[in-house]
Amino acid sequence: MKLNNGQLTEVILDSIGEGLFTVDKEFKIMSFNRAAEKILGLEKKIVLGDFCKNIFKSSRCFEECPIERVLENDQNVYDLEAVLETKKGQKVPVKLNAAVLKDADKTPIGGVISFRDMSHLEHIEKELLTTSNFQGIIGQHKAMKEIYNLIEEISDTDFSVLISGESGTGKEMVANAIQKLSKRKDEAYVKINCSVFPPHLLASELFGHVRGSFTDAVRDRVGRFEMANKGTIFLDEIAEMPLQMQVQLLRVLQEGTFERVGESVTRKVDVRVIAATNKDLQQEMREGRFRDDLFYRLNVIPIHVPPLRERRSDIPHLVHHFLKKYSIVSGKKITDVDDEAMDLLITYQWPGNIRELENTIEYAFARSKEDIIHASKLPPNVRMGIRCTDDLCQTEESVEDSEYTIIKNLLQKHRWNRSKVAEELGVGRTTLWRRMKTLGLVQK
C-alpha cells in the first residue's frame, strides 16, 4: 500500500533516534515522534493538540523558550541544555535544537524541536565523581590537597578568587569546586571566556546593551553580570580583557555598578567574581597590559594550580580516572595500562597538562583491542618521550630528578615499604622496582 505524504513524514520522523516534535504558531503540538515518546514516556495521541508548555513542563517554557529565541534572532538554536519532565515526573537532561517553520511568504507558521537524552552523561559524571578526590578533581599531591583545604576554608566568604596555572591544568574545575561549595551554590553561575569575544563585543556580552547602541544591536540584551546577579561569574582568560574593560570590571568589583552599552542608567548587581589566567599577571602589569588595581581586587584569594609535571604522583590516578570515563562512554572494558605504558606516561613532560593526558588516554583507548593499554598504543610523541622545547618544560635530566625526588620522598614516608609506595603512585610493584633500579634508589 502506498503511503501518502503525511504518513511518509511520520515514518521518517519515527525513524530518527532523536526526540522530535513540531508545534503550530499557537505552540500546540502537531507531531511527536517515537523517540520523543520513548524518552518522555508520553503517548503521541495524548500530547497532540496540547500546548507544549503543558507537556514538557520545563522552566525554559516560561523563561527562555528556544523557539522564541529563534523567532527573535532569526537564527536556529543548537545544543541548548534543558531539562524536560517525563510522564512520571522524572527530570531528563537534554540537549536540544530548535528551528522555525515558515510559509512561502517567510511568515513563521510553526516550530520544530529535536532533543537528545543526556541522562547517560549525568550517570558518567556521578560515577566519576565517586572516584574523584575533591568535587570532581583528581589529585592527591600535596599542592592539590592545599587547594582543596583552601577552597573549603573560603566557602563561607564572597571574596574574589584569582586562579592561575598553565593551560589544561584544570583551572575551570577549581572554579567549579569553589562555586559548588560556596553559599551562592544555588544561585546563577555564569561562565565567560574573555578571549573569545572581540573587544567591542566583550563589553556588550558582560554588561549588556540597549537596542540601537551598535549596528547589530537589534534589541535590548541582558549582559552576563546581570544574569549572574546574586550568584557567581567565572571570567576565564582574564588577561585577555582590554584595558578599557578592566576599568569597568574594577568598578563592578568595587561598587557593584555598571551601565549597559548605549545606556546611561546605572544598574546594580551583587556578583562574586572568580577569574582565571594562564599568563603571568605580574609580567602583564609590568608591561602595562593589566591594571595593578584590578589585579589586587581580584587577587584576594590567589590559587595556583600546578602543572602536571610538578605533580607526577597524580598521573596514575588520573590515568585510571580517564580509563574509567572512557570505559563508561564507549562501553569498551579497558581497565589498566601496562607497566611500560605507565612509565612513559609518568615521565612524559605534559606541556598540555591534564587535557593532553586525557587526549592521550582517549587516543590509546580508541586504538586498543585488549583490556589493557600497551605502550605501543600511546601516541608517538609520548611513546618516544619527546620533550617539548617550551621554556615551561624541564630538561630530561630534571624530569629524572623530579621523579627521583618523588619516589625517594614516598619511600621515606612509607619507611621503604614498596607496596605502599606503589599503591600511592598507582603503579605495580614491579614497575616501581624497575624505576627505583633505573634511578639508583636502593635502600642502604
Add this chain to the structure above:
Amino acid sequence: MSEMLGNRYFIARQFDKAIPPLELALQNSPDSEKIKKKLIICYIQVGRIDEAFDLFYEVVNRNPHLITDTDLYYDDCPCSELLPVWERKRVQINQKNDLYEILGMLYSYCNVSKAVQYLKKVKSHPTNASKIRGVLRKLEPMIRQNH
C-alpha cells in the same frame, strides 16, 4: 515580529512584550478574533483599559460566543491566574470604576454571570456608557439561556 512571537510572549505571560507583535499581526489579519482576544487581555494587564474595552466591544458585538466559549485549558486563557489578583485589588482600591470594567471583561471569558454583574456596576461610566449597555445587551440573554 510575527504573530507566532506574540503568541509565544502571551503563553509566557509577558503581556507587555506580546502587544507589538500582536498589533502588527492584527494589521495584517484585521478579522482575527484570536488575536483580538489575546490583545484584550494584554491591554488590560498593561493598564490600557480603554483600548482593551474598544476591542472587547468589537468582538462581543460581532459574536459574544467568541469570548464566552473560551476554553481555559485548550485556549490557554490566563483569566484563572489573573482574576484572583484583580479581585484582591477590588478589595484594596477605592477607585473601582476601571476595576469593574476589567473584571467584567476578564470574567466574560469564563463566567458570564459575574461578567454582567461587574459590568452593570460601571454602567454610569461616562465615556463607555453606551458601549457597556451594548455589551450587556449581548451578554444578559446568554445568562437567561444558560438558566
